[in-house]
Amino acid sequence: MRARTGRHMDGVAGVGDVEEVRGIDVLVLGGAGVDTIVYVPELPLPYADSYLIDSGIRARAGQTGDFVALGLAALGLRTHHLDFLGDDPEGDLVRALHEQHGIALTAIEQPAGTKRAVNLVSPDGRRLSLYDTSRGRAGDRFPEDTLRGLAAASRHVHVSITQPCAEALPVLREAGVGISTDLHNWDGENPYQAAFALAADVVFVSATALPDPRATMRRIAERGRAEAVVATAGAEGAYLLAGDELTHVPAVAPPGPVVDSNGAGDAFAAAFLFGRLHGEPPRRCAEFGALAGAYACTVPATESAALPRAELLARADAR
Incomplete structure (x- = not known):
């Protein structure tokens, strides 16, 4: 299994190369892939034999790990991304995205191909995602020496819930590095996401599928290691549990028209971690997270952009 690493992905690195990496603020683990964006007239989409998509159907790099890495880099944090990528056009799109934004990437060769999804986006910015789960193998594991070397060089690790990140959690805990994770639309019960929730110091989760977000947040903190738990609730803002105090964080008015909610949670996580590391x-x-999430909703699904550090701080100071 080969690990291709470096800011410009211009060579194949062995373990020794990874061990030479130093000065990483955040290592982003997993969540690299390509989305195919389809703008649809409404969601749910009524059944029809066909639809004419005048806005085009476009593939662009950017799944959850990519967007977190993009957000962190835009805020000036030294960011390194580790995941599996295929030797395919989709993998080339992911590599190009990282190179364009100066984000270091270590890509483990994935014969099954790069992760892919189709996002149906409605006029009001809502989305429905169809994930291709065939782009992985049950036995996939991050090379332990590579993972340990990068973790040792990092101040913090943000772990996506994509396979095989769950298998990396014990190694990261042993390394003693701070961990965050995003459970996305967890129902509060599924044991797969629960393993991430209980292993992380900072936990992000969408309130969408939670019957009682506050109770779930407290359960995460009581049973796991979390110092902070955040449940994002879209236009209703977010709920923050830090220590024993649970507070509501109001939503922020987006700086422009809302065109797509894709990536808003990733932007929130990146900006929250920026604040925490400072x-x-x-x-x-x-x-900070609310400001970055609101900005992300103004970015079309076919583009990849994040709120810059100077703009985040200016907006925060103006509140």
Whole structure:
């Protein structure tokens, strides 16, 4: 199994090359892939034999790990992304995205191909995602020496819930590095996401599928290691549990028309981690997250962009 690494992905690196990496603020684990974007007239989409898509159907790099890495890099954090990628056109799109934004990438060769999804996006910015789960193998594992070397060089690791990141959690805990994760639309019960929730110091989750978000947040903190738990609730803002205090963080008015909610949660997580790594209190971190998430909703699904550091800080100071 080969690991291709470096800022410009211009060679094949062995373990020794990875061990030479130093000075990473955040290692992003997993979540690299390509989405095919289809703008549809409404969601749910009524059955029809066919639809004419005048806006085009476009493939672009950017799944959850890519967007978190993009957000972190835009905020000036030294970011490194580790995941499996195929030797295919989709993998080339992911590599190009990282090179364009100066994000270091270590790509483990994946014979099954690069992860892919189809996103149906409605006029009001809502989306329905169809994930291709065939782009992986049950026995996939990150090379342990590569994982340990990158973790040792990092201040923090953000772990996507894509396979095989769950298998990396014990190694990361042993390495003693801080961990965050995003459970996305967890129902509060599925044991797969629960393993991530209980292993992380900072947990993000969407409130969408949670019957009682507050109770779930407290359960995560009581049973796991989390110092902060955030449940994002779209236009209703977010809920923050830090220590024993649970507070509501209001939503922020987007700086432009809402065109797509895809990536808003990833932007929130990146900005929250930016604040945390700069010693900001949890409430301030969540406010950073709300600002970045609102900005992400103004970025078309066919593009990849994140709120820059100077703009985030200016908006935060103006509130």
